[in-house]
Amino acid sequence: MVRSGVRLYVAVFAALLVLTVATVSVSYVDLGPLSVVVALTIAFTKALLVVLFFMHLRESSGLVWVVAGGGFFWLAILIALTMSDVLTRGWLPVSGP
Amino acid sequence: MAEHAAAVAHQFDDAEQQRRAAELGMWIFLATEVMFFGGMFTAFTAYRWLYPAGFAHASRHLDVLLGGINTVVLIGSSLTMVLAVHGARVGHRRMLLVCLGLTMLLGSVFLGIKAIEWTHKWEDGLVPGLRFALTGADAGPEELFFLLYFAMTGVHALHLVIGICVVGVILALAWRGHYTPAYHNPVEVTGLYWHFVDIVWIFLLPMLYLIGRHGP
Numbered sequence: 001m002v003r004s005g006v007r008l009y010v011a012v013f014a015a016l017l018v019l020t021v022a023t024v025s026v027s028y029v030d031l032g033p034l035s036v037v038v039a040l041t042i043a044f045t046k047a048l049l050v051v052l053f054f055m056h057l058r059e060s061s062g063l064v065w066v067v068a069g070g071g072f073f074w075l076a077i078l079i080a081l082t083m084s085d086v087l088t089r090g091w092l093p094v095s096g097p
Numbered sequence: 098m099a100e101h102a103a104a105v106a107h108q109f110d111d112a113e114q115q116r117r118a119a120e121l122g123m124w125i126f127l128a129t130e131v132m133f134f135g136g137m138f139t140a141f142t143a144y145r146w147l148y149p150a151g152f153a154h155a156s157r158h159l160d161v162l163l164g165g166i167n168t169v170v171l172i173g174s175s176l177t178m179v180l181a182v183h184g185a186r187v188g189h190r191r192m193l194l195v196c197l198g199l200t201m202l203l204g205s206v207f208l209g210i211k212a213i214e215w216t217h218k219w220e221d222g223l224v225p226g227l228r229f230a231l232t233g234a235d236a237g238p239e240e241l242f243f244l245l246y247f248a249m250t251g252v253h254a255l256h257l258v259i260g261i262c263v264v265g266v267i268l269a270l271a272w273r274g275h276y277t278p279a280y281h282n283p284v285e286v287t288g289l290y291w292h293f294v295d296i297v298w299i300f301l302l303p304m305l306y307l308i309g310r311h312g313p
Contacts, residue, residue, distance in 0.1 A: 006183060013176040017169065020302075024165045027307035035311060039303035047296045054179045054292045061117065064124050071128030075135040079142060086143045 012053045019046050116282055123286040127293045134297055137249050141304060144241055149313050151238025155231075156309025158223055159246070160214060164306040167210045168298065174203035175295045178264075182288040185271070185281035193276070193284070197268040200291065204261045211254055218243070246305055253301060256294045263287050 023042040031038060052058045057068060109115040145152045177199040184192030222230025225244045229236075267287050270276065276284055 006180065009176060009179050009183065013172065016172045016175075020165065020168050020172065023303060023307060024161060024168075027161065027303075027310050030311035032312070036308045039308050043300050043303050046299045050175060050292050050296050050299070054175050054295075055289050060120065060124075064121055067121065067124045067128055071131035074128075075131050075138075078132070078135050079139050082139050082143055083146070086146055 012049050015049060016046055119282040119286050123289045141245050148238030151235035152242050153309035153312050154235050155239035155242035159306045161306050163210055163214050164302055167207050168302050170203050170207045171295050171298050174200050175292050178288050178291045182284055185276050185284040186278055188278040193271050197264055201261050201264050204257050249301055253297050260291050260294055
């Protein structure tokens with residue numbers, strides 16, 4: 001495994017800068033519904049770089065991976081179940097009072 | 098006091114176990130923080146789905162340039178924070194002190210730019226409840242967007258204020274020589290917290306500033 005060093009941190013920082021410039025630049029182009037996909041893909045990539053290298057998750061024990069993954073898994077449950085309600089409200093005709 | 102801080106607390110077998118416990122504890126706290134911010138991200142996602150036009154129109158009142166500059170500033174602070182941790186790990190005292198100071202400075206610059214943005218929003222009449230000047234068909238959803246904007250950026254800024262204070266305490270303790278390569282757990286876990294606050298902003302930038310620039 002590559003040891004953490006100043007050069008690695010600076011390389012990760014440079015990658016984060018490039019991705020930031022990319023996501024801001026792309027926002028000026030009309031991609032339709034794809035713009036959300038592109039913006040969030042770049043954001044997740046940046047978050048992954050920060051988590052793995054700046055927060056040293058790649059050096060951490062499996063237990064820490066479970067906690068970190070658990071945080072995002074529960075967030076996914078929160079968003080998925082909430083949106084399963086919001087997205088499907090109009091599917092069944094329900095007569096109001 | 099320095100000797101106590103450097104020693105392994107009696108409930109731990111050794112320094113490595115103590116370090117792992119500190120690391121795990123901070124990650125568990127950060128998992129609760131994911132859920133704390135997650136509620137607001139979920140609300141934003143749901144209301145953006147329900148009112149796509151209002152959210153897109155409101156989003157165009159934000160300053161993409163200032164948001165982008167602030168992203169670079171905060172990413173820079175994450176670099177100085179991880180370099181401070183590196184300094185603590187290898188016992189490079191000057192690197193630790195200088196980088197902690199730079200982290201506080203960059204965090205403060207972020208808050209300053211954020212304050213300028215908030216001032217513009219006040220002048221433009223975009224503050225829900227207090228001074229909201231938008232009228233028209235989308236005014237309701239636009240006010241909702243700005244309610245979430247101020248809630249999310251406000252709570253994020255509060256986290257940054259707390260982070261700057263904590264880094265200040267760590268800087269003072271590092272100045273007094275509390276941390277060695279063998280014991281610097283507070284520096285490590287403060288770094289984890291700081292990077293988490295950075296990640297929250299990494300998602301706030303596209304959601305608030307970027308994805309509403311085109312479309313309805």
